[in-house]
Amino acid sequence: MxxxxxxxxxxxxxxxxxxxxxxxxxxxxxxxxxxxxxxxxxxxxxxxxxxxxxxxxxxxxxxxxxxxxxxxxxxxxxxxxxxxxxxxxxxxxxxxxxxxxxxxxxxxxxxxxxxxxxYGHTAFVYNSDRLAEPPQSFQALLDAPDDLKIVLQDPRSSISGLALVLWVQAVFGEEAEAAWAKLAPKILTVTRGWSESYGLFTEGEADMVLSYTTSPAYHIIAEDDRSKKAAIFPEGHYLMxxxxxxxxxxxxxxxxxxxxxxxxxxxxxxxxxxxxxxxxxxxxxxxxxEGFRELDLPETVLFYSEDEAAALRDESIEAWRRALSQ
Amino acid sequence: MSLRALPAAVAALAVAGLVLGPVAAVLWRAGDWGRLGPGDWQALRFTLWQALLSAAVSTVLAVPLARALARRRFAGRGLLVALLGAPFILPTLVAVLGLVAVFGQNGVLNGALRAAGLPTLSIYGLHGVVLAHVFFNLPLATRLLLQGWHAIPAERFRLAASLGLSPWALFRTLEAPMLTRIAPGAFAVIFVICLSSFAVALTLGGGPRATTVELAIYQAVRFDFDLGRAALLSVVQLGLALAAGLVALRLGAGAGFGAGLDRVLPRWDARGGWSRGLDALWIGLAALFLLLPLALVAARGLPGLLLLDAGIWQAASHSLSVALASTLLCLIWALALASRWGEVVGLAGIAVSPLVLGTGLFLILQPLVNPLSLALPVTTLVNALMALPFALRILRPQAQAARQDYGRLAQALGLTPLAWLRLVLLPRLRRPLGFAAGLTAALSIGDLGVIALFANPDRATLPLQVYRLMGSYQMDAATGAALLLLVLSFGAFWLFDRGGRMGADA
Incomplete structure (x- = not known):
């Protein structure tokens, strides 16, 4: 060899x-x-x-x-x-x-x-020029009007999508499936991986995209663009x-x-x-x-150990699938 | 076995071995068949349903479009026919971005609706999946049917005109029999392509309702490492595809038209203003639907072209050399297999999941060599295998007609197989050969297929580079690279297709 x-x-x-x-x-x-x-x-x-x-x-x-x-x-x-x-x-x-x-x-x-x-945290990234008043919490995102459109990644094909279902599980626990049901009408679509989602977001298809707390740093440092922000939720963000x-x-x-x-x-x-x-x-x-230092960081960090994540994985993905298949 | 049947048997065995070998290797490694999960049945239903709808809509819409193109001559017709082939050869990622630019929330269509004060439309959902599949496959169906129209000897139309047949009677006696012969095969090949749809269905499907079997395979291989389940799912997929192929074979049986002189003559039945207007409408609508997304991809990619660096050009040259090699291999393979049962065997090439194929080949090769060192040969082979069903669909009807019409004469003259190929078969097949070569080359340039497990940093292909760019926030450069991909795919397609049609239209 x-x-x-x-x-x-x-x-x-x-x-x-x-x-x-x-x-x-x-x-x-x-x-x-x-x-x-x-x-x-x-x-x-x-x-x-x-x-x-x-x-x-x-x-x-x-x-x-x-x-x-x-x-x-x-x-x-x-x-x-x-x-x-x-x-x-x-x-x-x-x-x-x-x-x-x-x-x-x-x-x-x-x-x-x-x-x-x-490391980074899962977060919904938005364009502040387009969405002046983003939801202030995960609950507020669930309660937002249905014309607020978000793009997600599939937990069965993408690691960030998997982190999202674990995030929802960590925030809403037993109520995760109900939370997904409330989120469902706002989900424009679910893509295979992060690239497709982020592409749709930059094309202006959706108000928010599932990405990372660190995504705005790219736009600040490489493009000198401060309009892309991560919405920080007090319920906490899932660590990756x-x-x-x-x-x-x-x-x-x-x-x-x-x-x-x-x-x-x-x-x-x-x-x-x-x-x-x-x-x-x-x-x-x-x-x-510098661009990283100015980023908003979540105060609460959510994280499952590998045993917990492995035990919750199938169940969280099923809750997601059931709620979104209605 | 006669000498003539030998190439066909070898070609069929090669397909079967390449498809079944990897599936068996995956299964052997897994130890046992997996079980289907709760979501798998839903995925299976959705997969079948969207594939049926997509194939039906594509084939039905292709009939008036191909008819209009077959009986009209206008400036730029050749270019239009070539351009209409472009969506089919686009990498899915690029095509989806083009469709979103037209039909998306922020797209041209909704912009116009908003300006007119009308409610906007959403592309996301089952209808979006079907729309995308029609966008991809309407051109293929149209070209296949157009070929059917060209294969009706011009003498028949002349005879019909001199008998004073009404347009309807002409349709019934000449065109309908051709359609019943050609359309089931076109339907089947599109059905099978849509069976293994994955990224399109997911991105435009709007969520897990639009889960396909291919996604379940992806999950099984890449996330769960549940190879047994992956093997089981891919056997299910293969079974469905072969069933579709057999049904089409049965439906598509029927005699050809006999030999004519292969000339295209004016159509006396289509001179009325009414039929002229209708044809123009069909052609115009189809051109708009198929070309606008391409134009937007091109327009958005232009600035991005400046951001491309040396790595892209190297990737482009790898893609091109792979494409040329796959094209040659695929044409030889298809010529050997050009019979009705050969076409069913060939369908397996697109019916097998690329991921299972890649994983199986990896398992087979790994004890022998470093699979990475074979990245480009493996990609070449798999691209040829995946383009084979299209090449067969294109070549088979005319190859068989040539055999029927001139076989006895050739036998009487005692032509050697080589002389038969050179003097009779290849000249007869010039137009479909060009089309098949163009399609194979373009598909190969745009294909991402099995590359993931065989990815070699020094042997990247262009589609892989587009994904890498997008994965690194380089969306503008990615649109530039996508444009380059579009230009190369289409360029290769046009060159071969044009080569095949040159002089054949006269």
């Missing part, structure tokens, strides 16, 4: 020398693209490791589960909190061994396998943390370890905010880029 990695490395248009050791990182597709953080991560890490970091984009967890212990991956980058149970049970990951003291997450994090590198993990069968344990340590360094953390348009997981707020 080493030989194949090596051969692929020779063929790939890479700046690294062929004799360097190769660190293979499986990552989400959006991370690896030239507009994602991948190229910068590669550059920064290669400068310190004397190695060749190679990203393999695509379906992260399905691919790893298909490959099992034969995988070439040394590190997996871009897992999400709501699917860690399945990942952990595969037994494919090794402890990360990184000191968690620098973490600045809004929740306590003690996991020895999955290491957070950035992105994670990396070391693969147990790695043939580059030292490099993999070095990569894991690298994720919590200030250098990486300062880059990831604008690299992945998320809050850094180990950087105090005063060190965030």
């Amino acid at each position: 080493k030989a194949i990695t090596f051969a692929a490395g020779c063929l790939a248009a890479s700046s690294a020398l062929a004799q360097d050791a190769v660190l293979t990182v499986y990552a989400g597709d959006y991370i690896v693209s030239e507009w994602g953080p991948g190229p910068r991560i590669e550059e920064m890490f290669e400068a310190r490791c004397n190695c060749d970091l190679q990203f393999r984009p695509g379906d992260l967890l399905p691919r790893l589960l298909l490959e099992g212990a034969r995988t070439e991956a040394d590190v997996v980058f871009g897992l999400n909190t709501d699917v860690t149970k399945q990942a952990r049970e595969s037994g494919l990951f090794a402890p990360h061994g990184v000191d968690l003291a620098p973490l600045t997450l809004p929740i306590d994090w003690q996991d020895d396998t999955f290491l957070p590198y950035n 943390v992105e994670l990396a993990a070391k693969v147990a069968s790695t043939d580059q344990p030292e490099l993999a370890q070095q990569f894991m340590e690298f994720l919590l360094t200030p250098e990486f953390q300062e880059m990831i905010a604008t690299g992945n348009w998320s809050f850094p997981a180990a950087l105090p707020r005063e060190s965030w880029p």
Whole structure:
């Protein structure tokens, strides 16, 4: 397998020398693209490791589960909190061994396998030029007139859609299905993934879109546009943390370890905010880029542990499906 | 087995192996069949219903449109016929954005309704799904029927005119028999495409009511990693598609017209002002419905073109080389399989879930090689497989007619198979071959198919780049890349299609 990695490395248009050791990182597709953080991560890490970091984009967890212990991956980058149970049970990951003291997450994090590198919260993003008076709470959103249109993502095909049904579950508990029924007439449509939803929102199709508290930072920093805002609800917002993990069968344990340590360094953390348009997981707020510091943050953060999320998942998706199929 | 049947058998085995092999690999890995969940039956009902409606509306609307195009000659007709093919080859993501620009809350239509003080319309719901599927498939149905009209020998119309047949009698004796032969196949192929609809149905369907089987497969593979359920669902999908194919085969039986001289002559039956006006109306409405969303995609993408960088052009060149290779492969495959039962076998290519296909191929290849190193060959193969049903639908009627009409003569002359191909079959099939090649190339450029598991950062294709751009907030650059995709798809389609029709119209 080493030989194949090596051969692929020779063929790939890479700046690294062929004799360097190769660190293979499986990552989400959006991370690896030239507009994602991948190229910068590669550059920064290669400068310190004397190695060749190679990203393999695509379906992260399905691919790893298909490959099992034969995988070439040394590190997996871009897992999400709501699917860690399945990942952990595969037994494919090794402890990360990184000191968690620098973490600045809004929740306590003690996991020895999955290491957070950035986070955000689910939120409804709106255009303040178009929607001058957004709902002030989740309840107010349910009670809003039905001509307020929102676009969502499907919890069966999208990680942000899954976070949304867990968010509704956390806020409304037993009343979740009733809450969905009240929301239903306001839902313009439900899309496969975040990109389609956000595209419809920027086309002016809907008043609000299910996105993240960090989305406005992109518009502020990249476009100098302050009209896109996240509506902050006092009931709280559901936390989404992105994670990396070391693969147990790695043939580059030292490099993999070095990569894991690298994720919590200030250098990486300062880059990831604008690299992945998320809050850094180990950087105090005063060190965030300017556009991030001015964002409204929720006072209450909602979060289910992986066991809770796994137990509630099917039930919450069914409640969503039943209420919206009426 | 005779020498002549050998290529057909090999081609059919290749299809069956490529479809059933991956499904079996997924099933083998899963260990047992999964169970269908509570939402799956609802999804199955919705899938069938929307596919039936979409195929029916597309085929029915295509009849007057194809008839109008078949009997009118006007400046720009060739370009219009080519342009009408464009929606079918659009990547779904781009097409949905185009439709939303016209029919959406903020679209042109609702803007006009608002200005006129009328209530606005919503595109989201079952009708939106059907609208989108008609947008995609009306052009395909029209082209297939148009081919049928062209295949009626001009001598028959001349004879009808000299006998003084009324337009209605002419329709009954010449056009209706052609339609009963061609339309069921067009219906079936569209029905099968719509069976595996996923992103369109979800985005425009308005919510979980519009869940399709393909979404359930996606969920099973990517979220639950429940491969048994994915295999079960894809077998259900395959079964439905093959059933549709068999029904169409039965309905579409019937004799051809015999050989003519393959010329298009003026139609004496369509000279009245009334029929002229009606034809013009059909053509005008269809052009507006099909071309306006494309025009808006183009207009919005123009500024975005400036934002594109080197990565896009590299992706575009990968897409093009994959497209050319798939086209060649698909045409050879289709020529070998061009018979009635071959067409049913070919339907499996679009009936199998791309996700299950990709997962199965990954499982099969993984012990042998690094699947990533085969990203482009696998994409080529799968694109050819998925375009095969269309190529067959286009080629089969005329290939069979050529065999019926000239087979005995060729036998009497003792033509070798190669000479038969070169002297008789290929020249007869020039027009459909061009059309099939254009469609295959364009579909391949726009396809996202199995790429997800085989995504290689250095071998990205253009549709993947569009998704990556959108996933990174680069909506403007994404519209630019979408325009590039549209231009390339359509360019490839036009070149091949034009090549096939050149000189054939004279």
